[in-house]
Amino acid sequence: MDEDLNVTFIILGGFVYFVIMFTAYILIICSNSTIVCLIVIHKNLHEPMYIFIAALLMNSVLYSTNIYPKILFDVLSEKQIISYSACLFQFYVCYSLAASEFLLLAAMAYDRYVSICKPLQYPTIMRKRNICILLVVAWILPAGQFAVPIGLSANVELCEYSFQEVICNSALLKLQCEKSRVSSLYFTVAFVNFLILPVLFILFTYIRIFIITYRSGREVRRKAAQTCLPHLIILINFSCFASFDILLAILYHPLFNPIIYGLKMKEIHKNLRKLFCPGKTV
Template identity: 75%
Template sequence: MDNNLNITYINIDAYVELDKYRFVYFVIMFTAYILIICSNSTIVCLIVIHKNLHEPMYIFIAALLLNSVLLSTALYPKILFDVLSEKPIISYPACLFQYHVGYSLAMAYDRYVSICKPLQYPTIMMKRNICILLVVAWILPAGQLAVPVGLSADVELCEFSFKEIICNSTVSKLQCESSRELNMYGLVCFVNLLILPVFFVLFTYIRIFIITYRSGREVRRKAAQTCLPHLIVLINFSCFGSFDVLLYQIETDFPKIVHLIMLLQSTLYHPLFNPIIYGLKMKEIYKHLRKLFCPGKTV
């Protein structure tokens, strides 16, 4: 703790043999960050520039990929700074801010409306409704998570070693006394922000598959090609999100290397693969990408 400035600092003790593999960590994370920024930003720019992509589905894809850019920018520079530091630390207020930003950046999907109700799609997905959904998807998590972050700001810490690469729900383990109210509120947020949306999306995908099963073979094939990759991403994201939150609830100590691998996957996986799932796999976006990078070839 810095008594002059009255700021509490936390040691980051998540990396395995940081002194030995410092530059390996840096190269991996720096390369991943550059790829994330370039790939996600390219597709977002294509959607903004080309008017034929100004449709609800592509607008939500752009918002999702923009989330990846914002989240990575909030996390990666600090991670890169940490792996090059002799003693990685973070101030407690900065840790709470990182925790709030990391959990707040969430996204909603409109796949159910677009496939299950195609005739009503123009009516349901009007410009006003799109704006409402985007605002709610960003503001609602941020508002809910502001409560535990605000209540944790003035608590006393008894532990100052943090076994994570980024600040998350387990920062509460550093507090001298565990608040029952905060624990209950955290579980409510967990259910509201992760469990309920996952069940809703799974329900809508089941409806999609039921409807397409009753349709022709070609419809089933196209629905499977479109939905299965998204469903895999959703399940993977939910598993990593659950692992991250449940770490605070369980007392089991994972081997440090296993813990680090899980943390790196949750940080690397989705920002890197979202542009492939939601970009290269989308026919119209793929056409514009080919024109951009292979201007001499016909699509």
Template identity: 65%
Template sequence: MDNNLNITYITIDAYVELDKYRFVYFVIMFTAYILIICSNSTIVCLIVIHKNLHEPMYIFIAALLLNSVLFTTVIYPKILLDVVCEKQIISYSACLFQFYVCYSLGGSEFFLLAAMSYDRYVSICKPLQYPTIMTKTNICILLVVAWILPASQFAVPIGIFCNNSIYKCQCVSSGALSIYGVFMLANIALLPLLFILFTYTRILLISYRSCKTVRNKAAQTCLPHLLVLINFSCFVTYDVVVVRLESDFPKTARLIMTLQVILYHPLFNPVIYGLKMKEISKHLKKLLFQVKSH
């Protein structure tokens, strides 16, 4: 860390043989950034444009994909700048900003997945009450809570409760901070996860007792959400076990896992929803056909 002129910088040393593979890094990351923005934005635009996609389930999907666009926009420009620069540094305040936005959006993802599971639960288990429960007002409330609640909770300890690299240099270790960290983890990740598991268990039980049509509807609409949930939960587990608990993990392996988080997951969501959600897939095929015809 450099404290000249009262400006604090943090040196980033996660890149493996950057001088040797600088061009390769840049091409891969720039291509990934464009693919993530285009794939997520395309499905969001399809949902906005087509009126038959103006349903709660698709609105939550659009919000989830918008999360990915915001996440990559916070992360990728800095990565691309690091690749082309000789020194990989970041100011302490910019690092905290990245931490705050990324973890807030990560928490929002759990809440949005919980909102999706609730929407599917009401749709399949209480179909007659669905129009009165999933109103526009309730959808707006769920979206606001999904974004505001994690952001407000991470705003409280920002600058104190931070990632392990900053923690060693700047943070104050105390029982209160540890308890608050556990509280945030439980409130932002564990409780939504338990709620999701409860709703999908109920859906599974009711679908099993129902007719084939209900089972097919449950499979078609719930499977993509479950795949995204499992995928995202694995990355959160990695972050908690390896990063937060400072496990002895090789530098190259950490880089690969980090690339999985910032590369694989933002691309995984639009692919899953674009292929597995029947109505979105239909509009996506029409769009691709029009592009090819021109």
């Protein structure tokens, strides 16, 4: 009888963590992709505002895809290891896409500024060519600027090989035997270009929008709040959580974007209801 009760139990903590992270990744892919597909399919959503929303959501998918597969692989591995070059690449993609997030938010703020403060000039300013230029700049400019310091770090000698982080971030530079002043300068310039300046620009545009709408009627204020509020929530969310905790930045923010735009943007919300509740009238 005693031998029958002598059972060895194994705690599957790693498996549970894998399931949680895998579920989060699938939710991020599905939620963001659903809204992007709605914007692509429905012609009434082929407007600059929704195009920028689709770009922002796709940026979240790329950001998560750069991070989650490696985390999931590490959970199932006995040793969590990565080559220095692969870690540098993840670091590069992570920071480039994070910078693109702020530039896309700045482009969206500019779109709202022109729409509300210069409505007569809006069709001329926000043409398809200009939208394409803004999107290309938002992705290419950070990728080009971060390529220089990452390239300089590729052949740097390492004095430490233990990295106590979930993903490869700026803490990776602490492993280097000698700090490069050129790399530090590039990262400082990138910090100003892709965080400080976009945030200041966004604040400026929304202050202008607030002044204009405050002087206008209630209907103008309502429409401005309906389109601008989600962008401000996303900006505050990404800025706070990215600086507060990297886990919240990679888990919470990519799931937060589609929820906000799905609930707060009227046209997207209407098409979501048609998709999931086809029998109900909107």
